[in-house]
Amino acid sequence: MVSINEGSSVYENVIVLPSSDHMKELHTVLRDKTTDRSDFVFCADRLMRLIIEEGLNRLPYTPVQITTPTGCEYDGIAFARGNCGVSICRSGEVMEQALRQCCRSIRIGKVLVGDEDRVLYSKLITDINRRRVLLLYPLLTTGQTIIKAMKVLLDNGVHEENIILLSVFSTPNSIRFIRKHFEKMTIITSEVNSSIPAYFATKYFGTD
Numbered sequence: 001m002v003s004i005n006e007g008s009s010v011y012e013n014v015i016v017l018p019s020s021d022h023m024k025e026l027h028t029v030l031r032d033k034t035t036d037r038s039d040f041v042f043c044a045d046r047l048m049r050l051i052i053e054e055g056l057n058r059l060p061y062t063p064v065q066i067t068t069p070t071g072c073e074y075d076g077i078a079f080a081r082g083n084c085g086v087s088i089c090r091s092g093e094v095m096e097q098a099l100r101q102c103c104r105s106i107r108i109g110k111v112l113v114g115d116e117d118r119v120l121y122s123k124l125i126t127d128i129n130r131r132r133v134l135l136l137y138p139l140l141t142t143g144q145t146i147i148k149a150m151k152v153l154l155d156n157g158v159h160e161e162n163i164i165l166l167s168v169f170s171t172p173n174s175i176r177f178i179r180k181h182f183e184k185m186t187i188i189t190s191e192v193n194s195s196i197p198a199y200f201a202t203k204y205f206g207t208d
Contacts, residue, residue: 063075167188
């Protein structure tokens with residue numbers, strides 16, 4: 001876990017995936033203008049699964065004991081019930097497949113924020129106020145869209161500390177802005193950089 005330092009403040013609830021050659025290669029491929037869409041989607045999916053796996057690591061679990069096919073007892077864990085995803089349309093939808101690949105049966109709601117950050121549409125799980133939410137949005141540029149989506153979740157009874165924002169790329173300004181409004185939520189990203197690939201969702205969908 002890496003904390004983001006801003007002057008004298010340390011944002012302990014901001015988690016940046018550890019830097020590695022593997023991570024750097026994925027970032028390189030996704031930024032390379034010569035990367036074709038097939039390779040782009042392949043590497044984007046790999047990176048998003050890493051982020052989502054880290055999000056799953058933050059969810060509560062309960063100890064369980066199971067019996068293996070050979071008759072041995074094994075002390076393991078099972079995720080506690082009450083988790084769901086919410087994607088912020090349209091770009092957040094690029095992360096839905098990766099979430100389902102990591103957590104097959106998870107239910108996913110949607111929020112659509114339009115011009116001037118107006119909420120145009122929302123479809124959430126009925127009992128979302130009792131759930132932990134993985135909020136999906138690949139690019140944090142300014143943080144404005146997140147603030148509006150967070151208001152929708154809070155208005156529906158979700159506790160801020162039960163929200164984990166999963167983002168692929170984030171700018172320092174967006175992190176500062178979001179943390180100014182919400183200190184209890186957790187943010188997980190692969191990189192905090194002033195220059196982020198703004199074309200990420202359009203290239204993934206093939207609409208660039």
